[in-house]
Amino acid sequence: MKTTNLAIIFLLIVVPIYLVLDMRTSDQKVVNRLEAQYAAALHTAVQDAAFVLKQNEYQENEASYQSSKYFSANKQAAIETFWKTMNLNFGAGEEPVAQGVLAAYVPVIAVTDYNGFHIYSFTEYTDAVGNKVYKHEWKPEKPYAYSDQAGNSINFTLDSYVTVFEARTGTWLKGYREELEGLTDIPLLNDENQFDEMRRRTIVNAVQKDVAYFINQHNKFALRLGSYYDFKIPLIPNEEWANSVDDIGIMAFIQGLPVGHQFYNNYAFGSGRIVKKNVVYGTVDDRTGLKYYYRSNYPLNYRVQETFTSEKDAAAAGYMPTNTLNKK
Template identity: 55%
Template sequence: MKITNLAILFVCIFLPFMLVLDMRTRDQETVLQLKSQYTAALRTAVQDASKMLNINELQEYEAGYQSVKFFKVNKELALDTFFRTLYLNFGVENDPIGQGTLASYIPVIGITDYDGFFLYTMSEYKDQTGQNLAKPMWRPKKPYAYSDGSGNSINFTLDSYVHAYDAASGKWVEGFREDLQGITSIPLLNDPVNFDSVRRSTIIRSIQRDLAYFINAYNEYAIRNGISYTFKLPEIPHEEWTNTINDVGIIAFIQGLPIGEQMYNNYALGGGRLVKKTNFYGAIDPQTGIKYYYKTTCGFPYQVEEIFDHAKDAAAAGYIPKECVNGGS
């Protein structure tokens, strides 16, 4: 067989494979780009919403009442801000159908308040005619509740303030643990070493348990609406949970959102912190194309692409550090 014939045969055999491989490579690049955009959109929506938690409807609920962490969150404003920012960044701000489709991939949104937590998820109810309907709504506030084997119970808060039932006296008491120490028979209130660890683990377990339950329950609604994805609570590192319960905050999930042949699944947490932690912008210098990360207190005139909670996350995403002096450029 002539060399030219072999060459033609080679091209005929391998060209289709090369074309398919090239198409798959480009599809994968598109998927990665969309995932990055979706993650930035979700994080930005959560960050914007968390800022709204600080805006109180009534002045008597401002931080500083009884406790430096006492804070009545404005969950309605936070929720409205979350969806407004999310729809804007997904390009469906003027598309009600697109908004409904996007919202259907959000099984639950959670807000940690000072003395309990709220979940916004699909709930069933009966209308005036007795017909069963379903729509997303706020579940009743759930306390951070703990009980021991002696019948004592404690409702924790985001600090050491408690509402506790003393089974021995049959009375409710409230106050900071250090003020109640020695005046009740509740062992945990008299144990400063273990109190904070039990408080934190109780809060985290309470939130995790309800999130898992309502995300799983969301599958029934999803099936009825043609969503084949199985929703479930993702693994969230313990460090992130610990940071979440330091102050009031918000957590949101997007699951099963189709991207090509794949599914986009992610979550984001944001804190309406009284003592603000410093986040980091991931931005691009429009003149050089260089990707920088820097504190959100800096005033660089760059195009912000992402928001990071930690510098190491920004570095892992390909951004290089840039310092500023006194919060300015």
């Protein structure tokens, strides 16, 4: 066989392979770029939503001084912020159809609140004209509930505050674990380490279970909408789950989004951590009638007259620091 013929055969074999590999390489570059772009968009949306979680229109829902975690999550404002950021960064903008398509790739969003958690997932209902509608809606709040073999039950929170049913006496108790220690025959309340371990495990298991259930339910809705992608809960390290129960927070899952010849799957956790700020109290010494101020983390046995956000404001109102009180 002539050399030229061999060269032609070689080119006929190698060139198509090269072109295919080059196309795949280019496609992978596009996939990698889009995945990085989508990951940034998802995490930004969750962080924006987490920030809004701690904003409340009602003062009574703000964090109390007893616990920095006693806080009612503003889940509706958070979800609106989430979708606003998602639609903007994924290019859906103000277009309802594009927004609906994007929403179909978000099977579940979960919010961990102080007393329980909320699931935001697809729901099927019939509209006013009889059409089937599939739309994300909030499910009723679920408590962080635990029960032992003796029939005792505990509703946990994000800190040590509990609502307890003692089976032996048939009574309900409320309070912080340290306040209830020794008052019941429930072993868990008398061991701080076991209590915190069980509290975290109960919260994580409850959220995991519902997230898995509603992601699986999403497959039914997706099939009716023409998608054949198999939605399922991703593998998430236990550490990430454990960190999610430290404060109110939000977690979102996106799955099945076409990227080249692949599908984009990811999740993001966001914390609405509340940093408790010590306030400044103004008090009056009954013996002398003099006014003093002190921080809330330095309690004194004096009746609080006024509350300030800083020592400067307290001093401007005529209060003196407590170190002058100690010199009297």
